[in-house]
Amino acid sequence: MYLKTLTLKGFKSFANTVHMSLEPGVTCVVGPNGSGKSNVVDALAWVMGEQGAKNLRGGSMADVIFAGTKTKAPLGRAEVELTIDNTDGALPIEYSEVTISRTMFRSGGSEYAINGTPVRLLDIQELLSDTGMGRQMHVIVGQGQLDAILSASETERRAFIEEAAGVLKHRQRKDRALKK
Numbered sequence: 001m002y003l004k005t006l007t008l009k010g011f012k013s014f015a016n017t018v019h020m021s022l023e024p025g026v027t028c029v030v031g032p033n034g035s036g037k038s039n040v041v042d043a044l045a046w047v048m049g050e051q052g053a054k055n056l057r058g059g060s061m062a063d064v065i066f067a068g069t070k071t072k073a074p075l076g077r078a079e080v081e082l083t084i085d086n087t088d089g090a091l092p093i094e095y096s097e098v099t100i101s102r103t104m105f106r107s108g109g110s111e112y113a114i115n116g117t118p119v120r121l122l123d124i125q126e127l128l129s130d131t132g133m134g135r136q137m138h139v140i141v142g143q144g145q146l147d148a149i150l151s152a153s154e155t156e157r158r159a160f161i162e163e164a165a166g167v168l169k170h171r172q173r174k175d176r177a178l179k180k
């Protein structure tokens, strides 16, 4: 199983449709600052079902829709399509190629599809969940995160580990309760 193609339409800085072909193995995206490299990574997280605006580096979910520039009007919808090669059958579906897509409208509302058939978010999550790609399964290390870990103090490093282990939220809850 590997990511085969990624198509962005009106997603963040990609006003015009951009189609990327990927190969098995490691893919590098290079380009000047602000050219949209991180937006490509955001698109991957988004099409796989990411629900947190902050994880997409935005204030609200609608921030993934092309917001316009001096010369180009804003768009009304964002769409991302990811085609996964499934010739090894890693995805539990009878297709050698699986395309998942997500569309979001500025007027509100989202649509998901698997191979062109409308589905629920849950169906996408279930499809990906046993493959190491599902929700919380793939790992996206954001820009600056490695630096932050390497240069963290002991207390900060402990917080990273607690967050990874899932205990941070309980501790924050306990701290809040003790303050009351």
Ligand code: ATP
Pocket (backbone or CB within 6 Å): 011, 012, 013, 014, 031, 032, 033, 034, 035, 036, 037, 038, 039, 040, 063, 064, 065, 066, 067, 068, 143
């Ligand atoms: P760096 O090398 O600095 O990390 P990068 O290639 O990762 O840069 P991105 O962060 O992917 O760059 O892209 C940033 C650009 O995307 C900014 O110019 C920002 O204005 C633009 N952008 C983000 N969201 C939108 C949007 N909804 N509509 C239009 N442009 C957007």
Ligand code: MG
Pocket (backbone or CB within 6 Å): 037, 038, 039, 143
């Ligand atoms: Mg970046």
